[in-house]
Amino acid sequence: MALFSKILAKIRGGNISASDWQELRSTLIGADLGANLSDELIAIAQGSKTDGVEAAITTALRSTLSKNSRELVLVESRPTMILVVGVNGTGKTTSVAKLMHLLTGGGKSVVVAAADTFRAAAIEQLQTWGERIGVPVIAGKFQGDPAAVVFDAAKQAQQRSSDYLIVDTAGRLHTKSNLMDELAKIHRVLEKAGGVDEVLLVVDATTGQNGIIQARHFADSVGVTGLILTKMDGSAKGGIALAIERETGIPIKFIGTGEGASDFVPFDSDSYISGLLGS
Ligand SMILES: Nc1nc2c(ncn2[C@@H]2O[C@H](COP(=O)(O)OP(=O)(O)OP(=O)(O)O)[C@@H](O)[C@H]2O)c(=O)[nH]1
Numbered sequence: 001m002a003l004f005s006k007i008l009a010k011i012r013g014g015n016i017s018a019s020d021w022q023e024l025r026s027t028l029i030g031a032d033l034g035a036n037l038s039d040e041l042i043a044i045a046q047g048s049k050t051d052g053v054e055a056a057i058t059t060a061l062r063s064t065l066s067k068n069s070r071e072l073v074l075v076e077s078r079p080t081m082i083l084v085v086g087v088n089g090t091g092k093t094t095s096v097a098k099l100m101h102l103l104t105g106g107g108k109s110v111v112v113a114a115a116d117t118f119r120a121a122a123i124e125q126l127q128t129w130g131e132r133i134g135v136p137v138i139a140g141k142f143q144g145d146p147a148a149v150v151f152d153a154a155k156q157a158q159q160r161s162s163d164y165l166i167v168d169t170a171g172r173l174h175t176k177s178n179l180m181d182e183l184a185k186i187h188r189v190l191e192k193a194g195g196v197d198e199v200l201l202v203v204d205a206t207t208g209q210n211g212i213i214q215a216r217h218f219a220d221s222v223g224v225t226g227l228i229l230t231k232m233d234g235s236a237k238g239g240i241a242l243a244i245e246r247e248t249g250i251p252i253k254f255i256g257t258g259e260g261a262s263d264f265v266p267f268d269s270d271s272y273i274s275g276l277l278g279s
């Protein structure tokens, strides 16, 4: 994903043509940076002296990324409550499993709420992960009230003095009720149980610029404190991370790199930028 390495090499070599800039533009747009951001970065590169161009691009990339903390919140006095949201199929349930794996691996205790009650398979999928990783999964009845499941799970997490409660939610409802209303209801239950500490929005990197629209929608409706960008192992070119942070200001906290529980890494902006520069 070294989007800028070729142009940097050409600039250093001192023979750069109009078609090189065109090629860079296609590369950036093809990597999901979006036309505006691509053009801005190119203008910055063109306006810099040869020996300053890498630093200028680095600065521009850094200012494009969110300045907000990428650390997962941990509340000491009660279970830290994490709500996981996103459209269907983005990788919410898998990301919840990855979080369980990461947190329990770091010695934290976790309780999970299976609040996607609209598909029987969704509950089983989470229970299977819970058994594998050794985390209690609180589930209700198929097609039951997700807010009731969250209420029970919050109580369990408190009784067990768990470090974290993670709530998996539906991406689509098979009823007439509105997903955002449902999420708002779950949000209120968590607020009453102590507070919502993180709302993590799961975005599939392979959906490109669509991810930005989803992020805005969820941010406006339920508030979002961080993103999980999944499927970065696939054909996704990864520029969407820059575009989404610039357009929404929401920090990417984790990257999903596969279907396994350990295919999950915290998003590190320095190594992401080095990757883009090929340095
Ligand atoms: N390659 C790859 N596949 C992933 C990743 N994360 C999730 N998946 C796959 O994407 C598919 C959907 O994942 P789920 O976790 O079920 O997605 P979801 O958002 O919970 O879906 P719904 O509950 O239907 O809304 C599954 O086949 C996962 O294995 C990832 O980082 N990389």
Ligand SMILES: [Mg+2]
Residues within 6 Å of the ligand: 092, 093, 094, 116, 122, 169
């Ligand atoms: Mg799911």
